[in-house]
Amino acid sequence: xxxxxxxxxxxxxxxVAWTIVAGLAARALIVREPLQxxxxxxxxxxxxxxxxxxxxxxxLFHDGRASLILLTDDETRGGWDNxxxxxAFFVEREMDELLEAGVxxxxxxxxxxxxxxxxxEAKLVKDYAFSDRGMRLTPTGIRxxxxxxxxxxxxxxLGTFEKTFAGTNVKxxxxxxxxxxxxxxxxxxxxxxxxxxxxxxxxVKLIYYWFEV
Numbered sequence: 001x002x003x004x005x006x007x008x009x010x011x012x013x014x015x016v017a018w019t020i021v022a023g024l025a026a027r028a029l030i031v032r033e034p035l036q037x038x039x040x041x042x043x044x045x046x047x048x049x050x051x052x053x054x055x056x057x058x059x060l061f062h063d064g065r066a067s068l069i070l071l072t073d074d075e076t077r078g079g080w081d082n083x084x085x086x087x088a089f090f091v092e093r094e095m096d097e098l099l100e101a102g103v104x105x106x107x108x109x110x111x112x113x114x115x116x117x118x119x120x121e122a123k124l125v126k127d128y129a130f131s132d133r134g135m136r137l138t139p140t141g142i143r144x145x146x147x148x149x150x151x152x153x154x155x156x157x158l159g160t161f162e163k164t165f166a167g168t169n170v171k172x173x174x175x176x177x178x179x180x181x182x183x184x185x186x187x188x189x190x191x192x193x194x195x196x197x198x199x200x201x202x203x204v205k206l207i208y209y210w211f212e213v
Contacts, residue, residue: 022190025198030205031155035173038146039068042069042125044157045115047090049150049177053092056177057148058101063125066146068107068137069098070119070128075114090184110138113190118157119209122164129170151176152198 012178043057057069062088083086088096091110098108111128115121128134129142149157154176189195 005121019188022188025203026152026189029155029157029199029202030151030176031174032159032176033174035146035170035171036065037145038144038171038173039140039142040068040070040129040144040147041066041148042070042121043094044118044121044147044149045072045090046150046153047074047076047078048096049179050090052095052150052177052179053148054097055101056175057098058098059109060148060175061094061098061103062101062212063208068109068142069103069111070125071095071108071112072115074116075109118153118160118205119164122161123158125161126164126168126170130168135172141167145173147172147174148177149174150198151179152202156202156209160209 041057041060043053046053058141059064061069071091071094076090077087078090078093079087081092084092095108095110099105111121111124113120113124113127115124125145129145135141143163147154147157155176156176158172165172166185189199
């Protein structure tokens, strides 16, 4: 009986300790870098979170934080679109959401190229920012960028952009969108499959990007 009680106590302590560590690990992925004024807002691709990210980008646009919104295209399709009579690409759905939120069409641009990873997105944005077209979007070109992505994705995204743009004068800020579909800062993320996919998977990607980017 005494042994069983000790085992129960040990297990309880381990659960409490793991919950604390798990919460700290989740919050460590989240970074917010203020940038009050930017030349452009970049919305990172993300099929499961495109509504949250575009809503955040529209809010920042209407708050006057930037006059341009750039969308990256991962060439992923969503469900059936009655208007287009086909399965719409998520970048098209992002455009629809921004227009619905009152962002003028002339202020939204899709960055050329297909992005299969965060690193691809950073490289494509860099190429676009320094292209002739990118240089014409603002009087001085794109020299400051405010990134919008999900909270759990924010640290890796900011680090990837900073490394990709190393040696340039481009400044970065990042504004995590609310995780309506998944609370990245929750200490109990590990009780859900989405938690291991987003938080657990993000740490694997961070290690990979640390060596590869």
